[in-house]
Amino acid sequence: MKSPLEKARKNPESMKARILAAARRIFGEYGFHGTTTRMIAKEVGIDISTLHYHWGDKNDLYEAVVMDVNNDLGKEFLNLEKIVHTSTLEERMNIALDRMTDYLFDHPEVSNLVLFRYFSKTRNEVDIDFKVPEFSGNIAHAMGLTKDAKNPLSRAMMEVMIIMNGMHSFVSGENYFRSMLKLDRKNYIDLVKETLKFILIPAFVLREEKMKKGRSRPSSKMTQEKKKSKVKPS
Amino acid sequence: MKSPLEKARKNPESMKARILAAARRIFGEYGFHGTTTRMIAKEVGIDISTLHYHWGDKNDLYEAVVMDVNNDLGKEFLNLEKIVHTSTLEERMNIALDRMTDYLFDHPEVSNLVLFRYFSKTRNEVDIDFKVPEFSGNIAHAMGLTKDAKNPLSRAMMEVMIIMNGMHSFVSGENYFRSMLKLDRKNYIDLVKETLKFILIPAFVLREEKMKKGRSRPSSKMTQEKKKSKVKPS
DNA sequence: TTTTGATTCCATCAATTGATTGAATGGCTA
DNA sequence: TAGCCATTCAATCAATTGATGGAATCAAAA
Structure with a gap:
């Protein structure tokens, strides 16, 4: 059944x-x-x-909605994982942010519902969270954030969440932000992508740099291509 | 009166x-x-x-609450501006993130209400937003994000918003995230600060680096004080 | 003391909301 | 055709919710 x-x-x-x-x-x-x-x-x-x-009843329907959205999101992550194998970390993040942002802007209710679940309480104590699998852990693993011992799971999950929340916020807040900035939809979406990439990528790229140098093992082409912008270990 | x-x-x-x-x-x-x-x-x-x-009526009260919270937030920004003059960009961002995070964790309803206003609609068309001054522009200016021509106002405001939203999300989502990560409050707050700093600071520091090199013209005090910064020009 | 005005609560309303009942409707099979 | 079952809706309920009127309370002014 x-x-x-x-x-x-x-x-x-x-x-x-x-x-x-x-x-x-x-x-x-x-x-x-x-x-x-x-x-x-x-x-x-x-x-x-x-x-x-x-x-x-209303709770049952809401629960179904949450499960449905979560399911869709899970599928989208799987698709993403298939696409994003190649190239450098920077390139992978570029692709992932592009694709994920597009998906969420096409299905804004996904972002809305995720944020509602994070941020607001319900008067009746509907406890559906225990049924909702959380992807942060998987994503963190897929992104290779948990590979080094210095980055424990909770830290890696926080990093995934700040990325996801950044996207969700701009998607859910589209009405608010866009009218504030007086932009049309396309320009807004482009600006969101630009901003997300500008903010989110450097931190990870720099850390990868450091780690590799720390090991003193220049292995991938990543190390070479980033020669021009690097942070000196203090 | x-x-x-x-x-x-x-x-x-x-x-x-x-x-x-x-x-x-x-x-x-x-x-x-x-x-x-x-x-x-x-x-x-x-x-x-x-x-x-x-x-x-209920709308009036809600409106008063929004104005009150907005007022508090504005004051906090002013205080912050006074404190944060000194030192390097990296140091300024460190201090600002620390202080702002502490403030929001002490007054979580501020984050909650800000996010509610961004993300959710109200059935009755209460339009109080026109009365609520938006700080993003001011902050962007105060942070010096609008000084170079390459960074138009809307882009600068987006950068401010991703920072603010990052903080708000972790504060508002404390219950959700903390129970997910099984952390106590103090450890959670520390981890939030660590993550915010790790993600948000490098992008800005790198850009400042690049701009300075591009111009090769040390003009304002901003540019000078950065000489000793940790980021080494390659 | 009496009066006045501000404040608070009890009782109550009308509208909204979540939910159910029971009567139609229509398709399918025996 | 008759019987059966799934689906749909009009009518209706009980509880909740936003809001108000009017009586009671109380302190300060007259």
């Missing part, structure tokens, strides 16, 4: 799936308490009783 | 001020729709009609 979520994903035209999609959007915009089941039903064009028939 | 907000700030023991303080906490935790006026009244230990007597 499949879970309701799997059923809904199987046929995107089904009522179950249409409700879930609408719920993602609305919950993403207004948060749990800011969303009423009527808002979702109206978005789909159905009665609330139909919504409850398919998804149970 | 003073504004209600000024009155409340004048005497922290007054009912007006106590309600405002409670409202900051509760709105910060649960967001606008997640908060009921009864929750705030209960926190203070009063009846809801007393709350409405002092602050009008």
